[in-house]
Amino acid sequence: MFFTYLRRELRRRRKAALVVASGLALGIALVIVVSSVSSGMGRAQDKVLQSLYGLGTDMTVTKAATPTASNSQRPRFQFDARNNGDDSTQSSDRVIVQGFTTLASSTVSKVAGQKGVSSAVGGLSLNVVKVDGQFTRGQFRQNQNSGNGQGGRGAGGGTGQPQGEVRGGGANFDINQYTVYGTDVTKSALGPLTSSKITSGRTFKATETDARVVVADSAYAKEKKYKVGSTVTVKSVKFKVIGIATADSGDAAANLYIPLQQAQTLAGEQNKITTVYVKATDSQQIDSVKSTIQKNVSGTTVTTSTDLAKTVSGSLSTASSLATNVGKWLSIAVLVAAFLVAGLLTSSAVSRRVREFGTLKALGWRSGRVTRQVVGEAMVNGLLGGALGIGLGLAGAYAVTSVSPTLQAQLGGGGGTGGFGGAGGGFDGPGRRAAKTLEVALTAPVSVTTIVLAVALAVAGGLIAGAFGGWRASRLRPADALRRVE
Incomplete structure (x- = not known):
């Protein structure tokens, strides 16, 4: 009975369900793309640090002064x-x-x-x-x-030497x-x-x-x-x-x-x-x-890969900062907006179904059953939005990887120079010139963790929307509902 009614209601309200799912999908897709780009930034930075450090090296020890x-x-x-x-x-x-x-x-x-x-x-x-x-x-x-005797004021002049x-x-x-x-x-x-x-x-x-x-x-x-x-x-x-x-x-x-x-x-x-x-x-x-x-x-200074990462500047550092800070907060803002919109739309849909729920209660449905029905519909919308969001996110990550934009990493800032002086074996590693610029291709790998996060966000969006709608539905009284016209 639950799934039959759920299927019929979703079919009858396809447009509303699609709007809710699309809002959640955009938020989830943005999270996937930002997470993937951040992961790509991390890999790019690791490549830079490997060229400084050497594979398998966790830290270096150099003379302090x-x-x-x-x-x-x-x-x-x-x-x-x-x-x-x-x-x-x-x-x-x-x-x-x-x-x-x-x-x-x-x-x-x-x-x-x-x-x-x-x-x-x-x-x-x-x-x-x-x-x-x-x-x-x-x-x-x-x-x-020089031999005519007139060059006395020139080089050797007056001395008998040739000019x-x-x-x-x-x-x-x-x-x-x-x-x-x-x-x-x-x-x-x-x-x-x-x-x-x-x-x-x-x-x-x-x-x-x-x-x-x-x-x-x-x-x-x-x-x-x-x-x-x-x-x-x-x-x-x-x-x-x-x-x-x-x-x-x-x-x-x-x-x-x-x-x-x-x-x-x-x-x-x-x-x-x-x-x-x-x-x-x-x-x-x-x-x-x-x-x-x-x-x-x-008398020694210990430098870790984390310390080295702080010396990497250029477009790689700027893009990494944007992905970590701006991208993270933008994702959170879009998700919050998507969740609120989904909740408000679900709550609004409940308001338009007052007579329907009132009739169901008059037929013997308890408030808990009505609430579960509304939450079930919202959960399906959330999972549908999650599926769409994962698809959009994977497409966005694939597009970034296909384009592979080139980022520059500038290595320097007090490390070893290639000239006659400077500190060697420190932040810039052995034999490396100061302010060295490397080019790294950016990729956007999508991990299993990111997919799991997207599914969790989809479920969370459905629960939030269902909570809004269920709360409204549980407060309806049959007598008041039947007096209202849809």
């Missing part, structure tokens, strides 16, 4: 005075610890011994500046009137700057190299702790025309390219990766590192582990 570089730390290039003809070719490399701050290698074991730390590995980030060029000797040319000038000559030098990261080859599952995929050759072996081998970033290898088997010279030391790595997202952490011991030797920093990469045993306890490390390992 970053002093200003002194004159002795600035790059200086000394060239020999040679007399081997008109031209003299010169070349000099300067290897600089990024940020000029280091930690003792023993810091890695201290960090690894803290409660909540699953594993820790150290690395040394270096900037290499190579100056390569040629001096060209100028040519002395004598003036044509003239030096023409040509000079210097032509090229400056090549790149980054090198010394990695602990015995712990390859942690560190910045894990954010890249080996696309040619191989990665390091655990036995190559002091081998002269190098893994090159694919972009840098293409620029310098390196391939597996090529030779790379850093500060007169020749390294063999054993692999080419391509960054999964964003830019690679460094141009070249070499064993940690080799990096320490090149920089003259034995048993020194710039960064400790840390993996926590429980990703939900990262803040607690951060506090523990800062408390027990003095």
Whole structure:
């Protein structure tokens, strides 16, 4: 009887049911789209952070203080005075610890011994500046009137020396700057190299702790025309390219990766590192582990992915803020409006059915039965609105994913620079230039949780509308209802 009457009433009032369902559908669709876009923002930001951090890394530990570089730390290039003809070719490399701050290698074991730390590995980030060029000797040319004795006031005039000038000559030098990261080859599952995929050759072996081998970033290898088997010279030391790595997202952490011991030797920093990469045993306890490390390992700064996220700016940050703040409140406002409209329309429909409900009560229907009938109709309208809303929301999310608008993420704000100074191994990670801009494609993935939320909102909308209408229906008295004309 309940379902028969429900079906007949919904058929008879199709337009009213469609209006209520459409209002709920718009609100639910907006919630789905905003939730999906927010999730896409999160994924885009994760890609950016992975290119900074490395996969599997929960936090980094660096030296707390970053002093200003002194004159002795600035790059200086000394060239020999040679007399081997008109031209003299010169070349000099300067290897600089990024940020000029280091930690003792023993810091890695201290960090690894803290409660909540699953594993820790150290690395040394270096900037290499190579100056390569040629001096060209100028040519002395004598003036044509230098022999007539009238050039006494010129250069050498009155001294019996020839008069003239030096023409040509000079210097032509090229400056090549790149980054090198010394990695602990015995712990390859942690560190910045894990954010890249080996696309040619191989990665390091655990036995190559002091081998002269190098893994090159694919972009840098293409620029310098390196391939597996090529030779790379850093500060007169020749390294063999054993692999080419391509960054999964964003830019690679460094141009070249070499064993940690080799990096320490090149920089003259034995048993020194710039960064400790840390993996926590429980990703939900990262803040607690951060506090523990800062408390027990003095002179260090601990940076988590949450801290890094705060340094990401650009259109990605702006869009994320809009989706999180404006989108959230807009969704709430539309939902509240949709629920109120559904409730008012249902209540208004009850007012127009006064005679109908009065007749039913006169025939023996109790107020509870009438209320259940009204709530049942409202619930069906809510579920219909939920189905329409899910369909519209999925279509909107698909449209965003199909268009894939490109957002820019700017990385910087006090982190490592690619120049001669700046803090290295901190917020910007090893080998990364300040104010680096990355482009990330936006997607709008729809999760099962979002669908469940949409269904819950549809049920809630039906209950709210039914509550309005049921309350009005329960207050009707048969005698008063029968005196009114519909």
